[in-house]
Amino acid sequence: MARGHSLLAYALTRMALAVPMLLILLTAVFIILRILPGDPVLALWGGHTPPPEVVEAARQQLGLDKPWYVQYWNYMTDFLQGKFGISIGEQYRGTPVWNQISQRLPATIELSIGSMFVATVVGVGAGIVAGSRRDTWVDVAIRLYGTIVWVIPIFWLGLIFQLIFGVWLHWLPPQGRWTGTDIPRGVTGMYTVDALLEGNLAHFWKATQHLILPSLTLGLVLSGFFTKTVRANMLQTVTADYSDAARARGVPERRVITRHAFRNALVPVVTVLGLQFAILFAGAVLTERTFSIEGIGQLLLTSITSKDMTMIQGVVVVYASIIVVISLVVDILGAMIDPRIRL
Amino acid sequence: MSETVLSAQNLRVHYHTRRGPVKAVDGVTFDLNEGETLGVVGETGCGKSTLAKVTLGLLPPRTEVSGSLKLRGKELLEISPAEYRHLRGEELALIFQDPMTRLDPLMSIREHFVETLRAHDKKLSKAEASERAIDILRSMGIPESRIDDFPHEFSGGMRQRIMIAMAIVLRPKLLVADEPTTALDVIVEAQILDILRDLRRAYSMSLILITHNLGIVAQVCDRTAVMYAGRLAELGSVADVFRRPIHPYTQGLLASTIHLDTRELRSIDGLPPSLLDPPTGCRFHPRCPHAKDICTREEPPMVEYRPGHFAACHFGADFL
Numbered sequence: 001m002a003r004g005h006s007l008l009a010y011a012l013t014r015m016a017l018a019v020p021m022l023l024i025l026l027t028a029v030f031i032i033l034r035i036l037p038g039d040p041v042l043a044l045w046g047g048h049t050p051p052p053e054v055v056e057a058a059r060q061q062l063g064l065d066k067p068w069y070v071q072y073w074n075y076m077t078d079f080l081q082g083k084f085g086i087s088i089g090e091q092y093r094g095t096p097v098w099n100q101i102s103q104r105l106p107a108t109i110e111l112s113i114g115s116m117f118v119a120t121v122v123g124v125g126a127g128i129v130a131g132s133r134r135d136t137w138v139d140v141a142i143r144l145y146g147t148i149v150w151v152i153p154i155f156w157l158g159l160i161f162q163l164i165f166g167v168w169l170h171w172l173p174p175q176g177r178w179t180g181t182d183i184p185r186g187v188t189g190m191y192t193v194d195a196l197l198e199g200n201l202a203h204f205w206k207a208t209q210h211l212i213l214p215s216l217t218l219g220l221v222l223s224g225f226f227t228k229t230v231r232a233n234m235l236q237t238v239t240a241d242y243s244d245a246a247r248a249r250g251v252p253e254r255r256v257i258t259r260h261a262f263r264n265a266l267v268p269v270v271t272v273l274g275l276q277f278a279i280l281f282a283g284a285v286l287t288e289r290t291f292s293i294e295g296i297g298q299l300l301l302t303s304i305t306s307k308d309m310t311m312i313q314g315v316v317v318v319y320a321s322i323i324v325v326i327s328l329v330v331d332i333l334g335a336m337i338d339p340r341i342r343l
Numbered sequence: 344m345s346e347t348v349l350s351a352q353n354l355r356v357h358y359h360t361r362r363g364p365v366k367a368v369d370g371v372t373f374d375l376n377e378g379e380t381l382g383v384v385g386e387t388g389c390g391k392s393t394l395a396k397v398t399l400g401l402l403p404p405r406t407e408v409s410g411s412l413k414l415r416g417k418e419l420l421e422i423s424p425a426e427y428r429h430l431r432g433e434e435l436a437l438i439f440q441d442p443m444t445r446l447d448p449l450m451s452i453r454e455h456f457v458e459t460l461r462a463h464d465k466k467l468s469k470a471e472a473s474e475r476a477i478d479i480l481r482s483m484g485i486p487e488s489r490i491d492d493f494p495h496e497f498s499g500g501m502r503q504r505i506m507i508a509m510a511i512v513l514r515p516k517l518l519v520a521d522e523p524t525t526a527l528d529v530i531v532e533a534q535i536l537d538i539l540r541d542l543r544r545a546y547s548m549s550l551i552l553i554t555h556n557l558g559i560v561a562q563v564c565d566r567t568a569v570m571y572a573g574r575l576a577e578l579g580s581v582a583d584v585f586r587r588p589i590h591p592y593t594q595g596l597l598a599s600t601i602h603l604d605t606r607e608l609r610s611i612d613g614l615p616p617s618l619l620d621p622p623t624g625c626r627f628h629p630r631c632p633h634a635k636d637i638c639t640r641e642e643p644p645m646v647e648y649r650p651g652h653f654a655a656c657h658f659g660a661d662f663l
Binding site for chain 2: 267
């Protein structure tokens with residue numbers, strides 16, 4: 001019981017610490033966006049110089065005529081009340097930032113879960129096989145694989161997959177999240193989950209089909225990291241003292257590998273898993289672009305082109321919050337695997 | 344005459360390295376009887392631990408093993424890996440030097456025992472395995488309440504007692520202890536040695552105690568084997584080897600231990616030889632104060648100078 005209580009206290013402390021972190025991050029983004037050259041109003045005219053009175057009117061309308069500290073104060077007080085502000089960019093001008101984000105967030109989450117699944121299953125699996133068969137041809141092949149996917153550009157792999165499985169073989173839809181108009185409309189916004197909630201297996205399969213290529217693209221690229229880390233850890237744990245001691249007690253080799261070597265090799269991987277999610281989101285931006293998925297990565301890209309400052313700030317905060325939550329979950333997971341960790 | 348449990352005949356273990364074969368054990372012959380404790384002493388790198396590994400069949404792949412090693416008449420060097428796995432734990436058990444790293448940090452003590460017991464009897468239920476674990480742990484002074492604790496929650500001495508409990512839970516006939524107390528403090532060392540002594544009495548287990556500490560051999564063992572550079576220099580009862588050593592190496596070892604009446608501590612000059620390229624003839628000759636011409640050329644045979652007291656020295660008769 002004492003343990004459960006301390007766990008809750010730990011989680012709450014971590015969440016509380018995240019608030020100042022987010023505020024600092026937001027301030028940094030706010031300042032950087034205003035230091036960088038470019039202006040959301042001028043961006044509208046795409047290179048042409050509009051009449052000064054038009055510019056002035058537009059700036060007034062968007063609140064950009066006020067001094068930066070007033071803008072900062074207004075934005076921050078709104079933010080602390082849970083308001084993400086109004087878009088000032090070309091595409092979404094006048095619409096609430098949160099509406100745009102919340103519409104697109106489910107697609108990004110679906111893609112992230114799918115690719116993390118691929119990355120861990122493929123990466124950890126390959127790492128175990130390579131690590132327990134050191135210097136065999138399987139090990140060499142897997143090491144080569146790990147290096148290749150590590151350096152492959154995401155968009156290139158995505159295009160190749162689209163070409164092979166979408167265009168040539170017609171096995172899977174080459175882009176988008178859905179084909180047709182009967183889009184599942186549910187509470188989560190994630191088509192796979194919504195289809196399951198509807199109880200419509202055909203829809204679930206269709207949503208999954210759309211998810212396979214992008215998840216595979218992003219997941220395989222990320223799997224290189226897991227392969228290399230798990231393999232390196234396995235090399236140590238397979239010959240670790242406790243593994244030898246288990247063999248000396250007559251424990252079968254298979255169990256020594258799966259139980260002692262593998263579980264111990266996983267501990268350092270779990271520690272860095274939270275950081276991997278940060279890399280995953282960066283990769284998701286490119287993957288969404290390649291597969292025309294309307295996620296928050298795409299939203300971020302269009303907002304950057306149109307200098308949509310409020311939208312960029314909103315998306316960055318959402319990314320950061322998700323990473324904070326994920327690293328917390330990962331730390332708790334680590335504590336569950338390793339009894340030496342007391343949170 | 345009691346039954347011979349382990350019998351090594353001209354046993355050789357050569358590790359393959361890039362610089363050539365390392366002759367860690369190079370022609371070792373001895374017998375171990377039921378209920379007997381044999382102390383194997385020698386300096387670091389003389390092949391003591393390899394002797395433990397070859398007995399348990401835990402050598403790295405591509406290691407060359409020749410000669411003969413029989414467990415109660417069964418040739419260990421020829422059995423299949425699967426058969427060997429069953430012997431480990433059931434017939435043969437090993438206690439390691441460093442108990443701090445030998446338990447899996449992610450597993451509770453109960454899981455360690457359940458795994459070990461079920462590796463040898465698949466039909467055993469978890470409850471039955473736990474029952475046996477609790478019994479044996481209690482006999483080692485570990486209370487039942489601690490069975491679900493994890494290794495990091497125990498002290499070094501407790502971990503070694505847990506390791507011993509796990510080693511003997513299947514009642515093996517032969518226990519090999521490789522420097523079992525080196526990592527522990529003196530008081531805990533005494534406790535562990537008491538336990539090892541009691542085991543022999545309680546279960547008539549044979550014990551090979553590998554150590555560099557002559558005091559431990561004198562306290563615990565019946566016979567002692569002195570190892571030098573992969574070979575046995577001397578083999579005999581503890582009383583004979585300690586009071587009337589024959590081999591100059593044994594004499595040197597004994598002279599370099601501290602007693603209450605020690606005035607001047609002696610040491611053996613030089614360093615133990617490389618097992619990659621050991622000296623010709625008697626391997627001890629470069630460090631031997633009595634070495635003659637023949638010692639550099641011919642390997643001395645093991646000669647029984649007294650009943651049960653063997654030594655490999657050309658001039659053994661001079662030291663009687």
